[in-house]
Structure formats: structure tokens, C-alpha cells
Amino acid sequence: MGADVGIAAVVKAFAYGHGYSQVTDILKDQEIKFFAVHSIDEAETLTRKYPDLPILILGYVPKNMLEYAISKHWRLSLYNIETIGVLSKFAAKTGNDAYVHLKLETGTNRQGISRKLLPEFIEELKRHPKVISEGVAMHFANIEDTTDHSFAQHQLKQYRIMLEQIESAGIAIEIRHTASSAASLLFDKTHFDMVRLGVSMYGLWPSKETYLSYVMAHGKDSLLKPVLSWKSIVAQIKDVPAGEYIGYGCTYRTTADSRIAVIPAGYYDGYDRKLSNIGYVLIRGKRAPVRGRICMDIFMADVTHIPDVHLEDEVVLIGKQGNEQLTAEQLAEWADTINYEIVSRINPLLPRIIVE
Ligand SMILES: *Cc1c(COP(=O)(O)O)cnc(C)c1O
Numbered sequence: 001m002g003a004d005v006g007i008a009a010v011v012k013a014f015a016y017g018h019g020y021s022q023v024t025d026i027l028k029d030q031e032i033k034f035f036a037v038h039s040i041d042e043a044e045t046l047t048r049k050y051p052d053l054p055i056l057i058l059g060y061v062p063k064n065m066l067e068y069a070i071s072k073h074w075r076l077s078l079y080n081i082e083t084i085g086v087l088s089k090f091a092a093k094t095g096n097d098a099y100v101h102l103k104l105e106t107g108t109n110r111q112g113i114s115r116k117l118l119p120e121f122i123e124e125l126k127r128h129p130k131v132i133s134e135g136v137a138m139h140f141a142n143i144e145d146t147t148d149h150s151f152a153q154h155q156l157k158q159y160r161i162m163l164e165q166i167e168s169a170g171i172a173i174e175i176r177h178t179a180s181s182a183a184s185l186l187f188d189k190t191h192f193d194m195v196r197l198g199v200s201m202y203g204l205w206p207s208k209e210t211y212l213s214y215v216m217a218h219g220k221d222s223l224l225k226p227v228l229s230w231k232s233i234v235a236q237i238k239d240v241p242a243g244e245y246i247g248y249g250c251t252y253r254t255t256a257d258s259r260i261a262v263i264p265a266g267y268y269d270g271y272d273r274k275l276s277n278i279g280y281v282l283i284r285g286k287r288a289p290v291r292g293r294i295c296m297d298i299f300m301a302d303v304t305h306i307p308d309v310h311l312e313d314e315v316v317l318i319g320k321q322g323n324e325q326l327t328a329e330q331l332a333e334w335a336d337t338i339n340y341e342i343v344s345r346i347n348p349l350l351p352r353i354i355v356e
Contacts, residue, residue, distance in 0.1 A: 001184065005191045006033035008056055008177065010198035012042060017270070017343040018202055018228055019352035020046055026354075028053065033175075034075065036196055040065050043074050056101065056135075058196075060111070066090055070098045075134060079103040079111045084124045084131050091130035101135030101175070102166065106158035107151065108141040118162055122169045135175040135194075136163055143182040144207040147216075152183065156190060182206040185214050185223075203227045204328060204339050226327065228343060229319025233312045234283065236262040237303070246300050247292025252277055254291075259304045261288065263315050266297040270346040271317060274335040275299075281315050284308065285322020318342070 001007065009032045010016075015023035024035065024046060034056035037043050043055045056075040066083070067090040069076060078084070078100035087098040102121070105112030113121050125133055138159045142151040159178055167173060176192035181200035183190040203226040205211040215221050240260050246252045261283060267273040276293040281301050288301040303309045314321065318328055328339040335342065 001191060001195055004193075006175070006194035007031065008034040008036045008194055008196040009201060010036040010058075010180070010196050011046070012036065012038040012058065012198070013344040014348045016198060016202050016204075016340065017346040017348075019348075021049055022352045022354055024050055024053070033194055036198075040069060040074075043069070043072070047072065066098075067094060070094050070096050073099070075099045075101055077101050077103045077111065077137065078131075078133075079105075079113050081117065081121055081124055084121075084128050087131045088128035098131045099134045100131060101137045101177075102133055104136060104138045104159060104162050106138045106155040106162070108139055108155070110139065112138070113162075115158065115162060118165055122166060122171065125171060126169070133166070133171050133173060135177060136166060136173050137176075138178045139180065140178070140183055140190075143180075143186065144210055147209050147213050149186070149213075152187070152190075180206070182210040185210060186217070199340055200224055202343065204343070207338070208329075226319075228328075230317040230346060231319065232263050232265045232281075232315040232317060234261045234309060234315060235264045235298075235311075237309055237311060238262070245292070247276075248295060249293055252292040256304070258291075258302055259306075259309070260291060261301050261303045261309060261313075261315070263299050263301060264297060265315075265317065266295045266299055268296045268347060269350055270342075271299065272331070272335040272337070272342070272345075274337075275331065278334045279331065280326065281317055282319075282321040282324050282326060283313055283315055285324055287324060287326075 009027050011023055034054050036056045036058055038059040040061050043057055047053055058077050061069055061076055063086050066086055070090050071094050091098040103112050105114045140152050140155055175194050177194040179190040179195040181197055184195040199206050203224045238260050240254050240258045242254050242256050244254050265271050271294055273294045275290055279290040280287040283303055284306050286306045288303045291300045291302050318326055328342045331342045332339045
């Protein structure tokens with residue numbers, strides 16, 4: 001991103017399923033401007049282990065938690081005018097200034113200050129000098145999902161206009177930030193003072209369209225490499241004659257004498273139930289198709305064609321084995337979702353192990 005662009009490491013959602021402490025242990029000694037989380041609960045979880053971590057909360061903080069957030073010096077995303085007065089009161093009470101990042105509405109219609117209400121916000125902020133506007137942020141609606149980036153350009157234009165209004169009203173902004181992974185990868189002019197990197201930090205492309213846009217602009221890609229693998233083991237191997245059912249609902253019936261591996265992972269672990277009768281896992285370097293429905297903690301796969309499968313053989317749900325690979329993107333395609341959801345829903349209780 002270049003030396004003058006700060007990094008907000010987005011570690012919400014259990015660091016996209018990768019593990020708060022595993023990821024933070026690696027990042028804490030890097031030059032990270034903020035650790036961006038969604039909620040106050042995530043901020044609390046992170047700072048319990050790493051008390052001095054600079055935290056930026058992207059989501060909503062309830063009014064009754066604002067005093068606590070200020071006392072912790074957490075940076076807040078501001079987009080409700082009511083919040084300013086409450087923050088100001090607590091800032092006076094705790095003796096700490098309240099640092100906020102103004103979140104601008106530029107067309108996503110999620111959290112944000114509309115252009116119409118911006119003058120009121122500016123007036124209110126000027127009335128409350130203990131509420132410091134440290135940052136001005138926005139979020140793109142349509143970069144990942146398309147190779148046509150005209151809406152993103154429109155949003156960027158809105159952002160610049162509103163930023164200019166804020167700055168010309170005499171509010172000095174230290175950190176302007178707009179870009180998540182896709183914008184960071186594709187458009188230098190979205191970088192401003194800081195980028196908020198989530199999915200790409202974990203070695204995943206935000207989408208096929210982002211990947212294509214990047215490759216078209218930069219030629220061959222060797223930029224991102226997924227860092228997460230998800231592994232289980234074979235818990236039982238059984239011979240199932242032709243014509244028998246497998247799993248709940250009797251949705252799969254063997255058409256030939258089959259050898260079935262029982263795998264102790266299920267939808268509770270985050271292995272999507274939509275992968276029932278659709279997904280594959282890797283065993284002994286080969287693809288084994290999922291047979292029957294994914295259960296809460298168990299599913300079955302067909303290993304008839306794989307010689308020498310043994311009890312406790314490694315089963316790869318995501319990652320490489322031999323010359324084969326299953327990516328989060330592939331699972332997402334099978335489960336009719338996106339790689340973000342596949343990794344962020346891996347149950348936090350499963351152990352995450354750093355291997356390199
Ligand atoms: C989640 C999030 C990001 C990170 O997005 P990626 O596409 O994962 O890089 C950035 N900004 C905001 C406001 C977010 O909610």
C-alpha cells in the first residue's frame with residue numbers, strides 16, 4: 001500500500017474465522033494503525049489479552065456502553081447525531097476526549113451520515129470540542145460484485161464532496177479512509193491515509209470479479225495465498241452394500257457396494273449443511289464426495305475409489321493435500337455463498353494452530 005498509507009487490520013468475526021489471538025499475535029508487532037472490530041464485545045475480547053491494542057469499532061455501540069468505550073480509548077464510528085452529546089458528557093466525566101471516525105453515507109445505505117444531515121452534524125461537532133473527529137470513513141457498496149466500477153467512482157465523488165464540507169468547516173481530519181480489500185487492490189486513489197484490510201489479509205480474494213479486475217490491470221497474479229486450512233480425521237470406515245441409505249432423511253442411496261468414511265465435523269463446526277450430497281473433502285490426496293446430509297457434528301464421504309484409507313487419516317475440508325486443493329471459494333460456490341461466510345463461520349471453539 002505504500003509507506004504513507006496506514007493499515008487497519010480488520011479482525012472482526014473472530015478474525016474472519018482465523019482466530020483472534022492467533023492473528024493478533026502475528027499482527028501486534030507489525031505497523032498496524034488500528035485493529036478494526038465490529039462490536040464492543042469484540043473490542044473487549046481483544047483487549048482483555050492485549051490491553052494496549054489500538055481499536056477501531058466499526059459497528060454500533062449502544063449509548064449505555066459509550067462511557068466504557070471512551071475510558072478504553074477505543075475509536076468509535078459515528079453516524080447518529082444523538083451520540084455526539086452523549087459522548088461529550090462522558091468525555092467530560094472521564095476526563096478523556098472521545099475519538100470518533102465520521103462514517104459518511106455515500107450510497108451503500110448502511111451505517112452513515114447523509115449528505116443532507118452533514119451540516120447539522122458539523123454544527124453539533126463544533127459545539128462539542130471534546131468529541132474529536134479523528135477520521136472520516138466510507139464504505140463501498142459495489143466493488144466486489146462487479147467489474148463495472150462506475151458506482152464506486154460515484155461514491156468516491158460523494159465522499160470527496162462531503163470531506164471537503166467537513167474540512168472547510170474547520171474540522172481537521174487526521175485519517176481519511178474508504179477502502180476495504182477490493183478497493184485497496186484495485187484503486188490507488190481510494191487509499192487516502194489508511195486502508196481497512198479484511199479478507200485479503202487472510203490471503204483470500206474478495207471475489208472473482210475483484211480477481212479478474214486485478215489480473216486485467218496488473219497481469220498475472222501471485223499476490224494472495226490463503227493462510228487457513230481446515231482439517232479433520234477419519235473416525236470410522238465402513239463397507240456399505242449397494243442400495244443402502246446414508247444419513248438423516250435417507251437422501252443418498254448407494255448404487256454400488258461402497259466404502260464410506262465417517263468424519264467428525266458438521267454444521268455446528270461451520271461445515272455448511274448446504275454441502276450435503278454436494279461437497280467434497282480430500283483424503284489421501286483424492287477427492288471424496290460428501291454422501292447424505294451434513295449432521296450437526298458428523299458427515300460421511302465416499303472413499304470407495306481411494307485405496308488404503310485408514311482410521312484417523314487426515315481429512316482436508318479446506319486446503320491442500322497431495323496435488324489436490326479445496327479452496328474456501330470452491331466451498332462457497334457449492335454452498336451458494338461467499339468465501340467470507342465459509343471462513344467466518346468456522347466455529348471459534350475449534351483449535352487454530354499456527355504451523356509456520
Ligand atoms: C468488514 C469491513 C471491512 C473489510 O472488508 P474486506 O472486504 O474483508 O477487506 C472494511 N470496512 C468495513 C466498514 C467493514 O465492515
